[in-house]
Amino acid sequence: MDIKFSAKDIAFRGEVREFFATEYDATVAAQLSGSPGTDYKSAIVSWQKKLYAKGWIAPGWPKEYGGTDWSATQKFIYETERGLAGIPDVVPFGLKMVAPVIYTFGTEEQKARFLPSILNSDDWWCQGYSEPGAGSDLAALSTSADYAGDNYIVNGRKIWTTFAQYADWIFCLVRTSKGIRRQEGISFLLIDMKTPGITVKPIVTIDGKHSLNEVLFEDVSVPTENLIGEQDKGWTYAKALLAHERTGMAEVADSKRMLEGLKQRAAAEINGGKPMIEDPVFQMRMSDIEMELMALEYTELRVFASMAAGGMPGPESSLLKIKGTEISQAIHELQLQLAANYGGALPSELSSDELGHDFAAEARGKYMYGRAATIYGGSNEVQRNVIAKAVLGL
């Protein structure tokens, strides 16, 4: 029972801290937090290119493809420091989602063709999984890819596609045949977004922003060389990827940082002559969250320790996504509560002087968009089904 890091790991942590402190400066931070006049895509791409230049863009990849060769402990330290510094994670679709599928199941040609431009962030990827009729029940997907000799002809609709408006490529699950089980007959295709027949339609979300899209495919021709692995076996590859998506969803360090921010704002907000941080009811709300987060931090450490020891994550890992997202939502809720009367004010209608708060718009945006956290990546209800079956044997 010991949570000490080795001297070598502590030295590594110092190196990471120093790099973040130097490179993630106020300008980059302002651009990435969506300050007026900056566009998110160029801001995040330029930050990712800095990480690429440092050689730290893809800690999860094998060394031969451009990974860092870090130990599990180093990867954990890196992610923790990133969260504590308030630095957004890299856009996951290329680096964390499709790349592992390509280097695990792809051909040598596919690796050579796709991995370098994912690594240096020249190509932007998006994920074509969900469909109007296939959400949590992903195997119900019906977008079809008909084999036609040298190519597939793709028809159908993908939805909730984050950042499709920026994307150069989309990785899709498509139906290539009707198997006995619904999971059979699904294939994993890489599709160039410039191919004729693809239309991207924006979906504005309840935070008033546009990050989601619907992607329509009408007789889209995709060369067979863009098929990953074997035809009809795509579900297997996708499942491996989904497991990848669920790890790292606790975002403990990010939540710790948000909670510190919440305390600072609560100390500054005055209600009836007293700071909100001294309000006994608000204190109870804060400590409900803080105590849960203190526990989750150790749940994450337990998972990490068993993985660092070469083991598989134990049953405790399955609750990381559920608890992690519930906690971040609860912090968003209190941020918005602190904004009080200004929580509903729109920055497009009121100047920040009139608004009275510099954080109200951000707090509302995070609260509204934050509702998605318990829906995506396998909704929290689906996660509970997974634990019921896999852990409790129900």
Add this chain to the structure above:
Amino acid sequence: MNFEFSEEQTMIKDSVSRFVREQYDFDTRRGIIGSDAGISREFWTMFAELGWLSVPFAEEYGGFGGNAVDIAVVMEELGKGIVVEPYASTVVVFGGLVSASTNTDLKEQVIPSIIDGSCLGSFAYVEPQSRFEMTDITTTATENDSGYTLNGVKTVVANGGTANKFIVSARTSGEQFDHSGISLFLVDAESPGVDVKAYKMMDGQSAATVTFSDVKVAESQLLHTAGEGMDLVDQVMPQILIGLSAEALGIMATLNTLTVDYTKTRQQFGTPISSFQVLQHRMVDTFMACEQTKSMLYRGLCESKSVAEGETDVEALAKTVHALKATVARYGKTIGEEAIQLHGGIGMTDELNIGHYVKRLMMINTTFGDGDFHQKKFNQLSYSV
């Protein structure tokens, strides 16, 4: 970094676990509770022989030299059997205070008698008016020529009916709620002027109201410098709260296992009720509650170790153990209530073990401060301008 137990800890754990499994079934426990003594002296002697009573004490007094992790290991396993023998009150609480005492003569005299099983000790600190506030003390210790004279009433004294030694908190100076001016005395239960009225509590364990009427206590029975008793209590409190929380964790894990197993066998509508999604999700929530409690306990264990090594400040540990006790309160309630609900009618019966596990959890909640009490303390340490 690791969350494994050492070889020695694993041995103790297995030893207590085997005892609970093989010798402490529910009927045996019921028989012990129904007996006059309310505890089994034979088992207590066996605990001594197996070395369990020596776990937290320094080697120079014949102890095992264990730390918070060792105590937690024993307490968690005892919790799984809702063992009524007074390990917590004698070894963890009473023994913890004696260990922290600066009175070497007293330690040399008392610790070996705890280890050999002859001393059953209890900390008498609750007063009729005090609720959970330990500084709310009206019991007085007045200095005289030969020492002190104690007067006052202590209530709900854990295992007060069986204890042959008490540590009594009494005011030697200051006002009712002052932190300073409180002194801790070792008092023999047989001393003239000590009146013990014992009764059972809902968890089957005994307690007592102990009245002190002009009880003469020698100065040599002071655990420390007069007036600084609360410092000693504060010092030992993390270990006490960790021990009780570990016992609670053992109970919570057991309730969850029993409930999951029951739903797999209970048939309704022609199918095991475990197949119903609404029940599955509730059991997932109680599973998560237990894992989170375990993580909080491990946080307390790791931090108390690093406090001992001078690497974590005492206030961080204090914050953590308040959070731990509050977490045990919240999730203990969740798990207990869900266990009864998911068992249905049978869960309501005195005959089934479920309700007895739940009642012990409820007692742990109100021992040394309930969830709200500790959350408020946590807030005081965490939130200010």
